[in-house]
Amino acid sequence: MRIAILGGDGYLGWPAAMYFAARGDTVLAIDNYLRRRLARETGSEPLLPTPDLAARCARFEALTGKRIAHRIADCAEDGALSAMFAEFRPDAAIHFAEQPSAPYSMRGRDEARLTLRNNVATTFELIWAVKSAAPRCHIVKLGSMGEYGTPDIDIEEGWIEIAHKGRKDKFLYPRAGGSLYHTSKILDTDLLEFETRSGGLRATDLMQGPVYGHCSDEARDDETLFPHFHYDDLFGTVINRFAAQAACGIPLTVYGKGHQRRGYLDLRDTLQCLRLAIDAPPAPGRLRVLNQFTEIFAVLELAERVRGVGARLGFDVAIRMLDNPRREQEEHYYRPAHDGLWKLGLEPHYLSDDRLAAMIEFVRRRRDAVDTSRILPRVSWA
C-alpha cells in the first residue's frame, strides 16, 4: 500500500513510518517540525536530541534496507498536501499533523490560536488533497478520547442512537473536550463527518487515549530511531513523565485527587491499531470511529504502579499530590466502549512491570540530561 503519514516526525508518526515501511508498504512521511519548534520555544526539548527526519530515514534504510520517503512541508499550507498527493497518490493517509498538547493550547492566546488554526487547517487541507488527487484514499485521523470528556453515561464508539420523546435517530456522540486542543479535535471530527456524509470520502477517526512507551520494535534498540521522549508537563504523556520522575528521584506529581480515569495504550498498540484500521477500510461515505485504548487506569493508580516498579529497581519514589492545574472532574463515571479494534483483531500489550521498568531504566541511563524545572505544571487552566 501507499501510505502518507502527516506528522511523520512525531512521537507516533515516526514509529508508524518505520512500522509500515518494515512490512513493505511505500511510505511518505511529511512534517514541518512544528513540534520541535514549539518544544524549543517553551523549554520542553525531549530527553534525547532526535536526529532529523532525513537522518532517521537514512539510518533506518541502512539498518533494514527499507526506504521511507520524506518531505519537510507544512500540511496546513494552502494546497501543499494536494500537490504532494497528486504525485504520491496514497491509498491511506494517517493524520498526526496536529499540535498535540492540551496544556500548550491553554497557555495563552497565541498558543490557542496556533493550535486551532493548525489543526483545523491540516484536516481541511487533507480532505481537499484526498478529494482532488486521491478520492479513494482512506483518511485515518488521530482523534482523542478526550473529545468525549467524562459524561455520566456510557461512551460509545463515536456514534450513539438517541431515543427521545418516542422516536429515535443515530448521531455523532456528543463531545465536550477539556482543553482548546481537545476542542480543536472535535472541530476536526465535525469537518470529517460532514465530508464523509456529503462528499463520499472514507475515514476512520481513532479516538486515542494517552500513549506510553519509549520505543517500538522497528527501532531495533537503535536509540537514534527512538521517537522523541518528552517527560515535561507540556508534551510528556503521564506514564512517560512518571517513569522519568521515578528515574530521577522526583516525586510523581498527581494532579488533584488523581481519581481521573482514562484509557491508555502502549505505543506498539497504536501501531497495531493503525494497521488494523488501514487493512480494513470503511466504505466510501462512512466515518468510522474507533475508541483506541487497551485498559483504564486512574492517575493515582498509575503513580502507585510506577512507585512499585521503581522500588523494585531500587528507587525511592514518592508521590506528591498537586492542586489540579486543569479544569476537569476528579470523580466521575467512565465507561467507554472499545470493542471495534478488538473485533478487527487487536492483541493488546497490557501495561507490564517489565515495560515500566524498561522505561525507567531508559531514563536512568541519561539522567544527567533531565531538566527537572520542566516537570511541574507550568500552565494553569484558571
Added chain:
Amino acid sequence: MRIAILGGDGYLGWPAAMYFAARGDTVLAIDNYLRRRLARETGSEPLLPTPDLAARCARFEALTGKRIAHRIADCAEDGALSAMFAEFRPDAAIHFAEQPSAPYSMRGRDEARLTLRNNVATTFELIWAVKSAAPRCHIVKLGSMGEYGTPDIDIEEGWIEIAHKGRKDKFLYPRAGGSLYHTSKILDTDLLEFETRSGGLRATDLMQGPVYGHCSDEARDDETLFPHFHYDDLFGTVINRFAAQAACGIPLTVYGKGHQRRGYLDLRDTLQCLRLAIDAPPAPGRLRVLNQFTEIFAVLELAERVRGVGARLGFDVAIRMLDNPRREQEEHYYRPAHDGLWKLGLEPHYLSDDRLAAMIEFVRRRRDAVDTSRILPRVSWA
C-alpha cells in the same frame, strides 16, 4: 448599553445597528466588506447599490439624530477585535461577521477554505477580545437552524438530556449541517461551548432560520437605509428570491420535491430576538441556545403563497421544479422546539400577504436592475 456589532454592514447587521441606536444604545458597527467583495466576485450584487457604512451612518444620524460609530476592519485579523474592545468596552457583542452563504461555501476549495477560516477565526478572535478586554461582555452569536440538520427526533433548543443504558446526562444537541457553511457554524458553537464552560464567558447562540424582508422599521422608508437585498442563488434567502422572481415573471425555482421544511422569520423579528437576548443575558459560564424562527413552511408551500400574492397583484407566477442542487432530505421529520424566545416575550410578525406584496412591489419598482442570469442555481453539491 454599549453594543458592538460584528458584520455591521450586512443584511442583518445594519438593521441591527439602526435598531439599537434608535433605542438609545451606544453602537459600534464593524465590517470589512467581505460580503460586498464576494458578491462582486461571483456576480451576485444586490438589487440596490448599497451606500457604504460611513454614508449610511451619516444618513441615519441626519434623519434621527442618533449616532452609529463604525470601523472598517477585519474581525478575523489577529488581535484586531481585542484592540477595538479595549477601547469600546462593549456590554454585548453581536456576531454576524461570517461568510453567510451555504452555496458559496460549496462552490469549491477556495470558497470552502475562506468560509471555514473566516468564520472560525472571527469567533476565536471575538472570544479572546472578550476574555482580554471585556470579560463581562455577553456574546450573542448568530448560529443557524441548519446546524441541526433534519434529525428523526424532536430538535431541542441547543441542549438535550440523553437517557442511555439506564443513566442520563445533558449534552449539546448533536448537529449535522448540510453544507460547509453550516459545518463552520457547528465549529463556532463547539468553540463557544468550550469557552463558556471552561473560561466563564457568557454567550447566547441564536439558531436562526432563513430570514425574509426587504427593510426594517428604523429605515423609515428611506431606501438608502435598507439592507442589501439579494435575490440570487448564492446570497438570496428563499422568500426574498421568490418575491424577486414573482416580480420579474421568472418561474419560482423549487429545489427537488419542495417538501423541505424549515423555520422562517421576518427581518423585524430578528431584531426583536436580538433585543430580547441582549436584555436578559445568561449567567457567566453558560451557553444559552435559542432557536430563532417564528413559523415552519415547506419550500413548495412558500412558492404557492408567493404565487397567490403575485396573482392578486396581477403577476402571472409559475412554479418550476428543479433537480435539487443541494444534498438534503426532501421528505423528513421536523419538529424543532422554539419556546425560549417566546418566554422572553417575542411578539412575532407572521408571514403576511401584505409583507409579501410589499416585497414583490419593492422589486417590481426596480425590475430593470434585476439580472435574471443569477437566479438559477450556479452551485451543485454533487
